[in-house]
Each structure stands twice: as structure tokens, then as C-alpha cells.
Amino acid sequence: MLTLNFANMMEKVIGPNGMNEKTIEGLSLKAAEIHREIIGRRRPELEFMDLPGGDTTDIRKLGGEVRQESENFLLLGIGGSALGPRAILEALSPYHNLRKTPRVFIYDNVDPLTLRHILSVVDLTKTTVNVISKSGSTAETAASFMILWDEMKKAVGADAAKMFIATTDPASGNLRKIASDFGMRTLPIGKGIGGRYSVLSPVGLLLAEVIGVDSRELLKGAADMRLRCAADELLKNPAYMLGSLLYLMNADGKRNVNVLIPYADGLKFLSEWFCQLWSESLGKEGKGMTPYPSVGTTDQHSQLQLWMEGPEDKVVTFIRIDEYGADYTIPGVFEEVEGTNYLSGRRLSELIKAEEESSELALAKRGHPNMTIQIPSIDAYHLGGLFQFFEIATAFTGLLLGINPFNQPGVEEGKNFTYGMMGKKGFEAKREEVEKAREDKACWQI
Amino acid sequence: MLTLNFANMMEKVIGPNGMNEKTIEGLSLKAAEIHREIIGRRRPELEFMDLPGGDTTDIRKLGGEVRQESENFLLLGIGGSALGPRAILEALSPYHNLRKTPRVFIYDNVDPLTLRHILSVVDLTKTTVNVISKSGSTAETAASFMILWDEMKKAVGADAAKMFIATTDPASGNLRKIASDFGMRTLPIGKGIGGRYSVLSPVGLLLAEVIGVDSRELLKGAADMRLRCAADELLKNPAYMLGSLLYLMNADGKRNVNVLIPYADGLKFLSEWFCQLWSESLGKEGKGMTPYPSVGTTDQHSQLQLWMEGPEDKVVTFIRIDEYGADYTIPGVFEEVEGTNYLSGRRLSELIKAEEESSELALAKRGHPNMTIQIPSIDAYHLGGLFQFFEIATAFTGLLLGINPFNQPGVEEGKNFTYGMMGKKGFEAKREEVEKAREDKACWQI
Numbered sequence: 036m037l038t039l040n041f042a043n044m045m046e047k048v049i050g051p052n053g054m055n056e057k058t059i060e061g062l063s064l065k066a067a068e069i070h071r072e073i074i075g076r077r078r079p080e081l082e083f084m085d086l087p088g089g090d091t092t093d094i095r096k097l098g099g100e101v102r103q104e105s106e107n108f109l110l111l112g113i114g115g116s117a118l119g120p121r122a123i124l125e126a127l128s129p130y131h132n133l134r135k136t137p138r139v140f141i142y143d144n145v146d147p148l149t150l151r152h153i154l155s156v157v158d159l160t161k162t163t164v165n166v167i168s169k170s171g172s173t174a175e176t177a178a179s180f181m182i183l184w185d186e187m188k189k190a191v192g193a194d195a196a197k198m199f200i201a202t203t204d205p206a207s208g209n210l211r212k213i214a215s216d217f218g219m220r221t222l223p224i225g226k227g228i229g230g231r232y233s234v235l236s237p238v239g240l241l242l243a244e245v246i247g248v249d250s251r252e253l254l255k256g257a258a259d260m261r262l263r264c265a266a267d268e269l270l271k272n273p274a275y276m277l278g279s280l281l282y283l284m285n286a287d288g289k290r291n292v293n294v295l296i297p298y299a300d301g302l303k304f305l306s307e308w309f310c311q312l313w314s315e316s317l318g319k320e321g322k323g324m325t326p327y328p329s330v331g332t333t334d335q336h337s338q339l340q341l342w343m344e345g346p347e348d349k350v351v352t353f354i355r356i357d358e359y360g361a362d363y364t365i366p367g368v369f370e371e372v373e374g375t376n377y378l379s380g381r382r383l384s385e386l387i388k389a390e391e392e393s394s395e396l397a398l399a400k401r402g403h404p405n406m407t408i409q410i411p412s413i414d415a416y417h418l419g420g421l422f423q424f425f426e427i428a429t430a431f432t433g434l435l436l437g438i439n440p441f442n443q444p445g446v447e448e449g450k451n452f453t454y455g456m457m458g459k460k461g462f463e464a465k466r467e468e469v470e471k472a473r474e475d476k477a478c479w480q481i
Numbered sequence: 482m483l484t485l486n487f488a489n490m491m492e493k494v495i496g497p498n499g500m501n502e503k504t505i506e507g508l509s510l511k512a513a514e515i516h517r518e519i520i521g522r523r524r525p526e527l528e529f530m531d532l533p534g535g536d537t538t539d540i541r542k543l544g545g546e547v548r549q550e551s552e553n554f555l556l557l558g559i560g561g562s563a564l565g566p567r568a569i570l571e572a573l574s575p576y577h578n579l580r581k582t583p584r585v586f587i588y589d590n591v592d593p594l595t596l597r598h599i600l601s602v603v604d605l606t607k608t609t610v611n612v613i614s615k616s617g618s619t620a621e622t623a624a625s626f627m628i629l630w631d632e633m634k635k636a637v638g639a640d641a642a643k644m645f646i647a648t649t650d651p652a653s654g655n656l657r658k659i660a661s662d663f664g665m666r667t668l669p670i671g672k673g674i675g676g677r678y679s680v681l682s683p684v685g686l687l688l689a690e691v692i693g694v695d696s697r698e699l700l701k702g703a704a705d706m707r708l709r710c711a712a713d714e715l716l717k718n719p720a721y722m723l724g725s726l727l728y729l730m731n732a733d734g735k736r737n738v739n740v741l742i743p744y745a746d747g748l749k750f751l752s753e754w755f756c757q758l759w760s761e762s763l764g765k766e767g768k769g770m771t772p773y774p775s776v777g778t779t780d781q782h783s784q785l786q787l788w789m790e791g792p793e794d795k796v797v798t799f800i801r802i803d804e805y806g807a808d809y810t811i812p813g814v815f816e817e818v819e820g821t822n823y824l825s826g827r828r829l830s831e832l833i834k835a836e837e838e839s840s841e842l843a844l845a846k847r848g849h850p851n852m853t854i855q856i857p858s859i860d861a862y863h864l865g866g867l868f869q870f871f872e873i874a875t876a877f878t879g880l881l882l883g884i885n886p887f888n889q890p891g892v893e894e895g896k897n898f899t900y901g902m903m904g905k906k907g908f909e910a911k912r913e914e915v916e917k918a919r920e921d922k923a924c925w926q927i
Contacts, residue, residue, distance in 0.1 A: 038926050038927065039926070039927055040922055040925055040926040041925050041926075041927075042921065042922035042923075042924070042925035042926075043922070044925075045925060048921065048922070048925070113778070113779060113782045114779075114782025114783055115782070117779075118783065129594070129595065129598050130598045130599070130602060132578075132579060133578060133584075133602045134598070134601065134602060138579075143779050144746055144776070144777075144778055144779045144833070145778055145829050145832045145833045145836070146744075146745055146746045146747075146805065146833060147805045147807045147808045147809055147828075147829040147830050147833070148575070148745070148746070148747065148805045148806050148807045148859075149575065149746045149747075150807070150809060150829065151807035151809075152575050152576045152580070153576070155580065156576060156579045156580060171820070171821075172820045172821065173782075174821075174824065174832065174836075175778055175782075175832070175836075177820075177821040177824060178811050178824050178827075178829060178832055181811050181812055181814050181815065181821065181824060181825070182809050182811060182812065182829070184812075184814050184815070185812040185814055209815075209818050209819070209820045209821055212818055213815055213818055230782075270927065271927060272927075273927050276927060288792065291737070291738075291792055291794050292737075292738065292771055298592075299592055299594070300590055300592045300594070300595045301592075301594065301595075307783075310783065310784070311782070311783035311784070314783060314784050314786060314787035314791075315782075315783065315784075315786040315787070317787075317791075318786050318787025318788070318789075318790055318791030319786065319790040319791065320790065321790070321791065321792055321793070322791065322792065323787050323790075323791040323792060325738055325771075325773065325787060325791070325794070325795070327771065327773070328774075330590070331590075332559070332590055332591055332621055333559060333560075333563075333589050333590050335892065335895060336559045336560025336561070336619075336621075336676075336757070336761075336892075337560055337564065337753075337756065337757035337760060337761065338756070338757070338760050339891065339892050339895060340760060340761040340764050340765065340889045340890075340891040340892050341760035341761070341763075341764025341769050341771065341891075342764070342891075343764075343891030343892065343894070343895075344764055344765040344766065344767070344769075344890070344891035345760075345763075345764035345765065345767065345768065345769040345771070346734065346737055346767055346768065346769060347767070348737050348771070349771070359592065359593045359594045360594050361593045361594045361596070361597035362593045363593055363596060363597075363628050365624050365627050365628060366627055366628065366630075366631040368627050368630050368631055369627065369630070369655075369659055372655050372658055372659055373655070374617070374618045374623075374655045375617075375618065375620075375623040375627065375655055377900070377903055377904055377905035377906065378620065378623060378624050378627060378903060379627070381903055381904070382593075383591050383593040383596065383624060383628070384593050385902075385903065386591045386620065386621070386624055386899075386903060387590070387591045387592060387593070389898075389899045389902035389903055390591070390620075390621075390895070390899050392898070392902065392915060392919070393895045393896075393897075393898030393899040393902065393915065394895045396895075396898055396914070396915055396918050397894040397895035397898060399918070400894065401894075413594075443786045444786075444790070445785065445786040445787075445788075445789030445790035446781065446782075446785050446786050446789065448789070448843040448846065448847075449781065449785065449789075449836070449839045449840045449842075449843035450839075451839075452835075452838070452839030452842055452843060453832075453835045453836050453839040454823070456831075456835035456838065456839065457823055457824060457827055457831065457832060457835055458823055458827070459823035460823065468842070469838060469839065469842055472842050472845070473838070475488065475494065476486055476488035476489070476494070478488075479486055479487050479488035479490075479491060479494070480484050480485070480486040480487075480488075481484065481485055481487075481716065481717060481718075481719050481722060
């Protein structure tokens with residue numbers, strides 16, 4: 036279902052930049068200890084490991100209602116509440132809005148122009164709005180929810196609440212209270228599920244059902260991946276290996292960038308989802324690598340030059356696809372023109388696969404460490420598997436680093452300044468601080 | 482039109498991670514020397530500096546034809562041939578395909594599934610195909626062109642050539658020859674214009690006209706920006722300052738990641754365009770910083786944690802927008818619910834601006850260097866200015882690093898392996914090398 040090839044991480048293959056088996060084996064005991072922590076669910080946030088066993092009856096029922104009733108599905112959420120759903124949408128139903136209904140809009144910002152454009156193309160009387168916020172107090176989501184609530188009341192009057200589905204904490208928080216006060220439909224996000232580990236909860240699964248993807252397939256792929264990554268022996272566990280190899284490459288602080296480059300347009304947003312998962316989970320206490328979202332072959336014409344000849348600061352992880360689910364033979368046209376006729380008669384899938392393998396080798400020959408995740412195809416089953424794989428790998432790496440991979444204390448300060456600027460009570464001093472800083476900055480402007 | 486505020490790069494503001502005026506002034510002589518190289522056009526590739534003075538008559542005429550004749554505009558290109566056009570599309574006509582015709586499709590990969598989806602939603606008899614390749618030998622673009630040529634012949638027969646516009650070298654190369662042999666319409670990419678510096682050539686401008694954007698406005702903004710960045714005095718030249726500050730922050734190799742975070746959804750692809758420009762131009766001879774594409778406020782819920790508490794390896798450049806061109810007042814609904822009512826009565830634009838400023842300050846208070854580019858609005862004029870600004874800054878930084886910012890020698894090796902795999906004559910040994918490597922890798926797989 037998934038293989039990890041790490042030959043190009045090894046000293047024997049790429050030379051001195053690589054590592055040897057001994058170094059990897061040195062992590063075995065620690066890995067086994069972390070494994071016990073994970074399978075023992077010793078932290079409440081490890082609840083994400085149990086999502087694959089979830090019952091999706093309610094989600095399928097709601098998804099069916101949306102498919103029947105609505106022309107549009109507007110998702111309000113930010114961070115994990117949007118990136119997971121978007122990864123599912125782009126991977127499993129590309130060009131969705133030109134091909135299928137309900138059309139899907141994901142508003143994961145507070146850019147007024149984006150909202151203007153969305154509202155200009157959707158008829159709210161035929162739109163289901165899915166508000167996603169675990170706490171219910173995320174400023175961006177609260178703001179867009181308040182605007183949509185008002186607009187929806189203008190559009191459908193007293194029935195407004197029927198147009199909303201709130202995905203939130205099962206018991207507490209603003210959004211749960213509002214949903215309950217007004218009688219909105221709701222779906223729960225389990226107590227221990229953090230935003231970035233929530234894609235296999237109703238956060239991602241409702242969208243899946245809305246676009247006609249069987250949520251059970253996503254979970255089945257995730258469940259099988261959980262089994263695939265259940266070995267306590269490091270060298271047999273691909274998720275732990277991915278984490279360990281990146282950890283070791285970063286150990287001296289030298290390689291601080293890890294690129295994820297799937298060779299498929301549909302997985303571009305899987306890269307972005309992964310980048311949030313990895314950044315917020317591991318970027319703390321001065322630790323963490325910067326995950327870089329990429330896509331092949333496109334970025335061979337954008338980033339590859341830097342990876343090949345820039346500083347020795349990266350590890351590149353390829354995602355290789357066996358079957359694209361479509362193909363074209365490049366026809367023998369322009370035969371008289373030298374230079375492109377070598378392509379004649381070849382298949383497009385051959386070209387993309389050749390480019391992927393060529394990039395691996397070109398990097399390896401220069402001694403740049405890289406590894407390859409290989410999957411049979413891009414479908415609900417294997418996408419569910421990838422989500423689970425990266426979540427396990429990320430949590431594992433956080434525990435290996437000795438940090439808490441489930442919190443994000445670093446974003447509080449910025450929030451407090453925003454509260455101050457927006458006039459929230461108790462944050463007046465923060466507002467003054469911003470205004471003072473603004474004055475101090477004026478003289479450094481050109 | 483554009484200001485650069487670099488207070489949060491300075492020691493006086495952020496403490497020891499910042500720099501002092503003396504260090505910056507130390508680059509003055511070198512900057513003046515590079516300035517003379519640029520204004521003297523001492524390298525042929527500096528031709529991009531002259532694009533703002535271009536005559537767009539032909540482009541406007543062709544754009545008008547496409548708007549009148551076509552329901553769809555399909556662009557085939559990769560790297561600079563796609564990223565610039567896409568940046569224009571997303572910035573100046575978001576949600577374009579749901580709102581306007583001709584609909585625009587940019588195929589910048591060889592993913593067969595993407596092509597299948599595009600061809601499933603466009604009627605080729607009503608589609609103009611714009612093939613963009615300076616050399617005409619780019620494998621990805623050649624492959625998709627050959628397929629489209631064949632499909633178009635099936636769709637419209639002998640008139641196929643009329644459906645294509647080739648944007649390519651004015652005189653040489655495969656694409657020029659094919660276009661001339663078959664009588665296609667063409668637009669020239671000037672001799673000295675490299676792919677990543679080509680957005681203000683017909684590469685980007687034709688797409689602009691097709692979506693109803695006046696190409697002259699893009700060029701006017703670029704021309705005014707060229708004037709704005711014409712000061713030989715470093716401290717008065719925002720493009721040179723951006724480059725110098727990033728250069729200095731990277732000088733000891735410590736800060737090797739530079740994030741670009743515009744606070745506007747429409748500029749997400751400007752970030753991606755910039756990342757190609759910067760990566761390919763500067764990533765060589767072991768030098769270069771990794772440019773990171775980001776977007777606010779969204780990535781505050783994805784990357785900010787890492788920037789705040791991760792390793793000290795980044796410089797963050799914000800893009801602040803004065804006027805979004807739309808706005809909403811957050812209505813006073815849910816007043817009884819504690820926690821979100823501070824937002825009531827505030828405008829959405831206030832919130833996004835408050836978050837931008839808050840993130841700057843939160844980073845600065847932790848001593849993380851950052852700077853801010855501020856523009857009045859997102860329109861053709863200011864977008865043209867941003868393109869020119871970043872191109873000047875990038876070329877300047879390359880010359881400061883003592884490397885050639887206009888070549889990309891590092892991508893050749895990968896291309897050669899691909900040629901081998903695809904059976905191109907003369908590359909048989911490369912194919913064998915790939916096959917050998919494949920065998921060697923097999924034992925490192927789990």
C-alpha cells in the first residue's frame with residue numbers, strides 16, 4: 036500500500052552526507068519507548084490514532100442531505116479546519132467546481148475581496164455553510180461566521196439556522212452554544228483531536244461525503260496504514276523511519292528544510308496540509324525543520340536548481356505514484372522537427388515517472404539526501420493512508436525531539452495584539468504596544 | 482506606490498539578531514557598482530529591465546481576438562512560463578472561471594489526470610491554446626503541445642493551427658519553426674529574457690489581456706517602479722535594500738529561509754512566482770536562501786508557530802495592503818455569546834490588517850527579523866510594480882552574491898536522465914545509470 040525507500044539517505048549510496056545503519060539503530064530503544072507511548076495512548080491528544088475506527092453514519096447522512104439540498108457547500112475554517120478538507124477536495128475531485136455539484140468553497144482567511152467574490156457566485160438560498168472551529172473562538176472563523184449568519188438571515192429569514200452545519204467541540208465553546216441555541220445541525224470533534232490532526236474526523240469527512248467520496252474508504256486506508264505502522268521495530272516501521280531519518284539529518288542543525296514533493300497536481304494541497312502539521316507540531320523550543328510544499332514536475336522548473344546547487348540544508352521527500360488513473364500517448368506529430376520527436380509514442384505517465392526518478396538520482400549523485408514514498412494510486416483509500424502516515428510520523432518525531440507535538444504556544448502573542456487592536460476588553464495595553472511600535476518604526480521606511 | 486519598512490531588521494528595534502546602519506552602509510560602494518552594471522545593461526539578460534517600455538499593440542490585438550472567439554484559453558507552459566501568468570490571473574481575477582469567459586486553464590505539468598480533467602471540461606473547438614516555451618524544447622511543454630495538437634486536429638481538422646498561439650523565441654527553436662511551418666499566430670519573447678524574468682513580456686501580458694486586464698497598466702506600474710528603484714544610493718532604493726538586508730542576514734549562513742507573506746489570497750501565487758525567481762536565480766555555488774511561499778492570515782494557523790519558536794533561521798517579509806477593494810462590517814450577532822462579541826461592528830479589513838501588524842510585532846518582540854512591503858491596492862498597476870520590484874531585487878542580490886542570477890545549470894543533470902529514460906538518442910548511458918541506481922536502491926525499502 037505504501038513503501039518508503041531511503042537508499043538515498045545512506046552513506047553507502049550518496050557518500051558522506053548520508054548516514055549509516057549504526058546511527059539509525061542507535062535510535063531503536065528510544066523509538067520503542069515512543070512506540071509504547073503511542074500505542075498506550077499515554078497522551079489524550081493521541082486520540083487521532085483512533086479516528087480510523089470511527090463510525091461515519093451521521094456524517095454520511097449529513098453529506099447526503101447536502102448533496103440533495105444544496106448547490107453550494109461553503110466551508111468556514113482556518114488552519115487544520117481548512118487544509119485537510121482542501122487536500123481531500125483537490126486530490127479526489129480536481130476541477131470540482133467546473134464538473135460537479137454541490138460546488139465547494141473554502142474560505143480560510145479574512146480577506147474581504149475573497150468573500151465578496153464567493154458571495155457573488157453563490158446563491159445563499161441554495162448553500163450549506165459548514166462552520167468548523169473546535170473552540171469556537173478562532174477570530175477569523177468567528178468573523179466570517181457572523182457575516183454569513185447575517186447574510187443568510189437576509190437571504191432565507193427565519194430558516195437561516197437550517198442552512199448551517201457546525202463542526203465543533205462535542206460539549207463546550209461558543210460555536211457549540213450558538214449551534215445549540217439556534218438549532219443548527221452539528222458534528223463533533225473529539226476532545227483530544229487538535230486541528231492539525233483532525234482531517235479524519237468530521238472536519239474532513241463531511242466534505243468528502245459532500246463531494247461524493249466514501250468516508251469509510253478514507254478511514255479504511257487510515258486503519259490499514261495504522262497497522263502498517265504498528266511495528267515497534269524502527270527499521271520495519273515506515274512512519275517511524277521517516278521521522279527518524281529527518282530527525283537524524285537535522286540533528287546537528289545543518290539540514291533545517293524538508294521538502295515534500297508529490298509528483299501529482301492533486302497532491303499539492305496534501306503538501307500544504309503536511310506543512311501545517313509538521314510546522315505547528317515541531318516548531319518549538321528552538322527545534323523543528325521547515326517543511327517545504329512542492330509539486331513535481333512543476334517545481335523542477337522552480338526549486339530544483341536551488342536543491343541541486345544551493346546550500347546543503349535540505350532533505351527532499353518524493354511521493355511517487357504508480358497509476359495516475361488516466362494516460363495519453365504522446366503522438367508522433369512534428370516528426371520533422373529535431374528535438375522533440377524522442378517523445379513520440381511515449382506515454383505521458385512515462386514522462387512524469389521518468390522525471391521523478393531522474394530528480395531523485397540527480398540529487399543523489401550530488402550527495403543530496405532524499406527519500407521516496409511510493410503509493411499505488413490517488414484514491415480515498417490511499418489518501419486516508421497518507422494522512423495517517425504523516426500524522427504518526429509527525430507525532431513520533433515530536434516525541435523524539437522531546438517536545439509536545441500537540442500544542443502551539445507561539446501563536447498566542449500575535450493573537451493578543453490582535454485582540455488589543457480589535458478592542459477586546461482586557462487587551463488595552465496590547466493595543467498601546469502596537470501603536471507605540473508603529474511610531475517607532477516610522478523612521479525606517481523608504 | 483510601494484514602501485519598504487525595515488525597522489524590524491534593525492538591532493535598535495529587535496536587539497542582537499538585528500543589524501546596524503554601519504553594516505548596511507558597508508555595502509554602499511558595492512551596491513553602487515552593481516547599480517552601474519544594471520543601468521548600463523552590461524549583461525544581455527538585463528533586458529527584462531526594458532520590458533516596461535514595450536509596445537503591447539500586438540498583444541492587445543491577439544487578446545481581443547481570444548476574448549471574442551474563445552470560451553476557453555488553455556496555457557501550456559512550465560516554470561516562469563506558467564507562474565507569472567498564474568500570478569496575474571489569481572491576483573487580478575480571482576475565481577475567474579466561475580465568473581468570466583474565456584475561462585483560463587494553465588497546464589504546467591505532465592500529470593495525465595490533470596490533462597484528462599481539463600479536456601473533459603473544455604470544448605476544443607472553442608478553445609485557444611497558448612503554448613509558451615522560449616527554447617521550444619522544454620520536454621513537459623513539448624509533450625502537452627504534441628497531445629493538444631493531435632486532439633485539436635481531431636476536433637477542428639485542418640484549421641487546427643488557427644487555434645494556437647505560440648509564445649517563443651523571435652527567431653530560433655523548435656516552437657518557432659513549428660509555428661512558422663503551420664502558420665500559427667505567434668508572440669516573441671525577447672532574446673535576453675529568461676523564463677523567470679518574463680512575466681512582463683508576452684508570456685504574462687497575453688493572459689492579462691485575455692482576462693480583460695490592460696497590459697499597459699501592468700507595464701506602467703513596472704515602469705514607475707523602475708524609476709522608484711533607480712536610486713544609486715542604497716538607502717534610498719527599496720529593491721536594493723530588500724536584497725541587501727536579506728543578503729546580510731544570510732551572510733553567515735545562519736538565516737537560510739526567507740518567507741514572503743502577502744496578506745491577501747490573491748497574492749498567494751505572487752509568492753510562488755517569487756519563489757521560482759529567487760530560487761533559480763540565486764541557488765548556486767552553495768549560495769542562496771530558500772524562499773518560502775506563504776499567505777496571511779491563513780498561515781498564521783500553519784507556519785507562525787514555527788517562525789516564533791522554531792530555529793533562528795528565517796527572515797519574514799510581509800506584504801501589507803491598504804485597500805482590499807471590498808469590505809464587510811462584522812455584524813452584532815450572537816451578542817449574548819461571550820468571546821466573539823468584541824468583533825461586532827468592526828470591519829473585516831480591520832481584522833486582516835490588525836493580524837498582519839500583530840504578527841510583525843510578535844515576531845519582532847522575540848527578536849525575529851522581519852520587514853514589510855506596503856502597497857496601496859491589488860490592481861494591474863501595483864502588480865506590475867511588484868513584479869518589477871522583485872525582479873530588480875533578485876538580480877541585484879545575485880550580483881551581490883557574485884553569482885550569475887540568469888542561468889540554471891543545476892537542472893541539466895536531471896534532464897539528461899529523463900532523456901535517457903525517454904529514449905532520446907545519445908543518452909543511452911544515462912538510461913543505464915538510472916536502471917543501475919534502481920537496482921542498488923531496492924534493498925533500502927520498507
